[in-house]
Amino acid sequence: MKQRSHIPAFLILATIFLVAPPSAFGGNLKKVTFLPQWTPQAQFAGYYVAKEKGIYEQYGIDLVILPGGPDNPPCETLAKGKADFTSMFLASAIQKRSSGVKVVNIGQLVQRSGYILVARKSSGIVSPQDLNGKRVSLWSDFQLQSLAFFRKYNLHVNIIPQTFTINLFLRGGVDAASAMWYNEYHTLLNSGLDEDELTAFFFDKYGLNFPEDGIYCLEATLKRDRALCAAFVQATIEGWKYAFAHPDEALDIVMKYVNEAHIGTNRVHQKWMLERMKDLISPQEVKTPMGVLREEDYNLVSRELTLKGVIHNIPSFGKFYVQCSGKN
């Protein structure tokens, strides 16, 4: 089906006003917009919680969270100045930066890749080698990690495009599919597949950790008001910490956003997602502080992008990432 939704005119208008300097509106709070890269779900619980718990306000921010989704690509929206901050996957952001969009990572949230390949054990797939010659569906935007994986294990797979859902895999159209551990993987469980019926390939286990969600803004925004960026990152991290410490309350907040956006999801799914986000944002084995992008992760992702010919020049780490966490 076609989700041909358009951003309503009033929202566009509102966005135009919002990007204006807060001082123009008087008061102490700075009006700021944030666009999550997808529809409301626990993947963004930290933002919703920080907003609902007034954490942004404490940091002098009056935040408007814009509706994310397939029709609102974050980088474009950022580039057009329709949003101050957005959340993006690291690989996408490097790609954008390399292609000339001056996006800056001001806080890396996810430390461990949640992107996985999943297959039915019944199709005989239990190890990477078993994928050889199989039909594997990949999201066109997020193929890099899988392709690096196939190359690493010298696998020749029949790549099928993947839609926004995992239904093709559920109907048996492909042997393996891409999935986010916190999302589609649970959708499979919630469609009647048991965990022991599935093989999941976690790329960080295969030396291909592409950390995903990070906070991005335009370089211009950072230059103009670095304090605001730092406040936003700091407030967001606090929001996440609060969400992990109070999962039930966080879920209530997430479900509020979910319901307002008429998203067909449910609480157990969001609960799973929140728990997995915790695993990804503050994994037990990684001691990196929240909000910090590790250079080795950056280099790994950049190298793979270059190898694949997706990018031709690796943006300098110092330009790409400006630490805004832990300073205020």
Added chain:
Amino acid sequence: MSSVPGKTKRKKLAFKISLFILSGTTCIFLAAFGYNYYYSRQLVLKNVEENARNLTLAAVNKIETTLSGVEQVPRFISSALENHQYSRNDLLQMIEDILLTNPDIFGASVAFEPFAFHPQSRYFAPYKFRGKNGFGLHPPEKEFQYFLRDWYLIPKELGRPVWSEPYFSEGGGNVIMSTYSVPFYRVIKGERRFKGVVEVDIALEWLKDIVSRISIYQSGYAFLISQNGVIVTHPKRNWIMRESIFSIAEAAGDSDLRKIGKDMVRGNEGFVQMQSHFTGKKSWMYYAPLPSIGWSIGVVFSEEELFANMKKLNWAVFVIGSAGFVFLFLVIAWISKKITGPISTLSLKTADIAKGNLDIELPSAKSDDEVGELTTSFENMRMALKEYISTLKETTAAKERMESELKIARIIQMSFLPKRFPPFPEKDEFEIYATLEPALEVGGDLYDFFLVDENHLFFSIGDVSDKGVPAALFMAVTKTLMKGIASQGLAPSEVLGRVNIELCRENETMMFCTVFCGLLNIKTGELLYANAGHNPPLIVRAGREPELLTQAKGVMMGIREDTTYNMGKYAMERGDTLILYTDGVTEAMDRDKSLFATDRLLTIAIQNKDLPLEDLASHIIKSVKDFAGGEPQSDDITILAVRFTGGG
């Protein structure tokens, strides 16, 4: 005191009867009740399953009819597209015709592979839908990558028509829709190549109506889940399109529901017990697939309602059973009281009777049953006992009187016999000793001795036939006659003859007696003797074998009047001992009924021949008694011993 055990006994019996009957009845009742419960439950379940199946399958058929009607349209278009290249306008007209002729279809589209419709256009997928003001048209947009939509990609990859998962219609219409997409192909250079997808969207409101109309009982409800298990219709509105049967199971930690869900999405049919997380009640569910679309309908009804009538029935049965139980208990209590009441009264009375109170009044037998019979029997027994005891009293009195008379008779009888030893202390020519060991009954043994003159000692021993008082009297008579006649100084044979004549005279009782008598000249040792059928006496002499005085044997006295007796003669020497005895000695019997016999007597006499006579006699008697062991002495034992110490 005596009433206490009686009462306990009655309670015990009544208790036992009640316990056995009531526990038996309870077992039967419970078994019947259990079976009835189980069977009626199975019956209800079977009926309900049947009912639910019919309802569900009717709904499934209705839905399937509509869905297969919808399926026909894109299938037809798809096959038409395989053979013809249509212009843009033709296609738009075709799509509009679909909407015109199929009110169930909300929108339709024909979407082509990149450049398949026109070599210059990458996207071609005109979509027409029912707008508020006639049909609307979405032209293909560059941004709109329909190649990456489920409705396009899944049929393409699977190579077959596919119903999509349900979704909400656009524009916030909150209408649930599903898309049916049929891939179409074209044969190019002998190869069948995928060219695009024909799809129709249908709103599922009508489906909701059909499903919601399925209802069983008050709180029964039906729901529909998609192939992924997503709730499509459900009385709980905010579950629709949000929850799946698996998410509900996960939220509730209900692994059974997950199993049921798996079976449902696999397209199976079933009737299962489950916990409804909607009503919160224990429920049953019938589920069946919608084969064309791959979804599943579940019809749920609460067990409480399902078995409500049965529960009522069971309750009624239970109440009736309990009332019956109480009634039975009362009846048993009454019957057992009726039975045990008279029995316990009887038992009390008989306890009194046992104590000897035979005049006690027994309750009259009111019924003609066993208890009545028992009462009558007890009464008869009491009367018989009473009579018997009074007779017994009389008899005992008579017997006691007789016994005392007999005792006196015995004393008198014994007093006849000389008992003073030595009887003649001034005489040193002889020694004499006699003893009579009376039997329990009055016997007829006799002995006597006296000096007829200065030089002659008369002695006799006898045994009257029979026992008892007549024998005693006969013995007294014989002894008296003997003494009277022998005192005249007659020879022993003459004495016996005369006594015999006297005894035979008017001897109507036909009694008789054996007698041995002797007359010893105490100066010379000459012994004259006669024997009327008595045991021959034993003579023990110093330095010689003992011998029996077997001569001069005659007939017992009291039989024939004309009997004459011979006389024997024996010369006793100094130290000779004559031992007279009755058959109480020789015919004493041991336990094996063997006799003491003369030989034993001889042996004992020899062994003890030098003892004083008294000791000799008591030795003999002791030997007889030892021989008899514990056997009661049936006859008098009499021994008379004479030792000649004169002469030389």
